[in-house]
Amino acid sequence: MQQYDFIIVGSGSSGSVVAERLSANGRHSVLVLEAGGTDRRFFVQMPLGYGKTFFDPAVNWNYKAEPDQGLAGNADHWPRGKLLGGSSSINAMVWIRGQREDFDEWRDAGNAGWGYDDVLPIFKAIEDNESGADDWRGQGGPVHVTDLRRFVHPLCNLYLEAGQQVDLPLNADFNGERQEGVGVYQISTRNGRRMSAARAFLRPAMKRQNVRVETNALATKILFEGRRAVGIEYMKNGRTYQARAGREVILSAGSINTPQLLQLSGVGPAEHLRSLGIDVLHGNDNVGAHLQDHQGINYTFKARTATLNQLLRPWWGKLAVGMRYLLLRNGPLAMSMNQGGGFFRTDPAIARPNMQLYFQAFSTVLPRPGERPILSPDPWPGFSIGLSNCRPTSRGSIMIRTSDPNQHPKIVANAFSTNHDVDEMLAAVKFLRKLAATPALSKMIDEEVLPGPSITSDEALIDDFRKRSGTVYHPVSTARMGSDVSSSVVSSRLKVHGLEGLRVIDASVFPSVISGNTNAAAIMTGWKGAQLIQEDLP
Known part of the structure; x- marks a missing residue:
């Protein structure tokens, strides 16, 4: 049995940031579980190389949505990163935050601390903008932003x-x-190489003795004692392992894998989980619902x-x-x-x-x-x-098909x-x-x-x-944040409603989709989420 202060599931745009921020003071041990492998691949590091990774199963989950009536019956290809850095290692790198009104709407929906004036300092702290700092942009941060x-x-x-x-x-x-x-467009690169979340945050954190990163480690279940999350069960090289978290378990697996793992662990739509033979720990119909995408x-x-x-x-x-x-x-x-x-x-x-x-x-x-x-x-x-x-009103869902964690979930986009x-x-x-x-x-x-x-x-x-038409790869809101437990999955402090020791910190918590590319906002969410954890430490 492995023991850590924090276990983070997923090394993507948010998870990499959380790992770096929580380990920086050296006082807490952090385990990061990543289902994929290394990001040290030529076509990952070369910016236009994402054409090569678009279908590559070595770095890509290669999800397929259900045939969609709104897309004339087409079954859309949904690439998501399966490697260090997650989708930030295979995306198109366009660096867009979204509009002021997007975040103010999050705040006004009952999510205190998530308005534009709250998150702007975080965006500025993250950035190393090539054009320099001003009232809106930052310089000297971990993510280099290139002016093309x-x-x-x-x-x-x-x-x-x-x-x-x-x-x-x-x-x-x-x-x-x-x-x-x-x-x-400004893009997240530096010196002609992709500036993924792994390069900006996780790689520096991996040099610390209090950080351990397990690659090719598929999280299969959240371990609970009563209603408190105490660890993660995962598979690696055909064997099953368990790791314990003394403080918190953090899901940063993204808008597809996070609701999938919650559902596999008995947290989600009760009737659906029972139909698959899964014992219900905490029924919540919002897990996997409210899917939004551009x-x-x-x-x-x-x-x-x-x-x-x-x-x-x-x-x-x-x-x-x-x-x-x-x-x-x-x-x-x-x-x-x-x-x-x-x-x-x-x-x-x-x-x-x-x-x-x-x-x-x-x-x-x-x-x-x-x-x-x-x-x-x-x-x-x-x-x-x-x-x-920018702000579609169509809503879809992501639901597991089976209790087997190796099976891809059912993605229903409901486009148009x-x-x-x-x-x-x-x-x-x-x-x-x-x-x-x-x-x-x-x-x-x-x-x-x-x-x-x-x-x-x-x-x-x-x-x-x-x-x-088709997805532009910005799925969000499948574990959405909100003050009303009847319509959300996590609180404004990103704690899962009705449970203890468990947070979600990734784009699945977005109350609504932002106006533009989602990677910068996902990185911001990682930074903000780590701040919330540190504030809540005894």
Whole structure:
């Protein structure tokens, strides 16, 4: 029997931070259990290498959602990181916090201490922003944030001009005073390498004698004495082990694995658990419910000038960018596929942006089977403009299918299941065409490839985005935070309602999805959660 002060399940965006913060003073022993293996892989560290990890079972859970009526019956691929750093080791690295109103809504829903003014100092402490510190940004923190404006493809600058021609302001920092507008995304890299949570937090913590990290260790059950969590049972190399936590067990396994582990341990929807032969320790229908996620789609155009397709498709181009990356740590391989972006409102009457934009200076209409599209650009010059909804009202769920911890849970996204989400996306794709018709971009467009000029009616546009939309990999809220125990899983201090010695610290606690990419907010949640634990120590 192993004994530690704290056991953390998951080494992802939140868990890595919790491990570093709780071990920093040297007074507490910390065990981190990670179901996957090492992050020291070339295509993990190389920023654009996430195309190689998109389907790789060595680093990816490779979840598949249920066939979704809202997505024309498609069963969506859900990649999640299964390695040190979790999904921060395989994501697109876009560094977005969300809007002030997102966090103020968390606070106003009864979660004291989670308003924007509460979390802004944490975001600033986390960051080492290349552009320097100001009222909104930090410098000197563990996560280096890179400004790509001097590196983007020339087409990206035309996209920025086009945005201004449809009355979107040029925005130098989407995490600054305002989010609305078009600009170049900042990404979490440093010196041409991915700045994952593992690199920023866990690797430094692993140098401490009071931290132990077990890789390839699948947590199978939370151990309880009465209603108090006292440890974790886990499997490694075909053997079962147990570890005891003298102070707390912390679930940082993410929005899929955290509710899965709770349910396997008898915490969740009582009727469902009993139907699977699982003894119910604490019935709570909210475990695995309230799933929220952003849905996205690309419109693709054939260009009249060279794009990254002509550089990334031929063997000599791959060789050139590869040598540039190896020698100089820059070029296309040191960036995200989303160079430009932005936020806009589908209706001027809306108080704040409700849609996110992505500009990609390449196209992938013809991907090779089983391969992430960014690895096989089209043979002709092309580019894409994508978008995703910021605050969808559709809700899904994540429920275990069986008592076997090795079986993937059932993921029901329920995408576009509300009229609000359908109407919003319809207005958004019409805006994309308006953007493409601007003088700045139209002069560079030979033709619209997807969905194509024949798709014009509202019915056809809706049918198209149902067929071609999919997750943009931001699932949250499956163990949501709230003061009302009848509609949440954890308190504002991230303690699981009705139990002792157990907290959840990851994106599953988000009361609602934020307006933008979720990785920065997940890292913030790890920092905040560790603070709460330290405040509650006797």
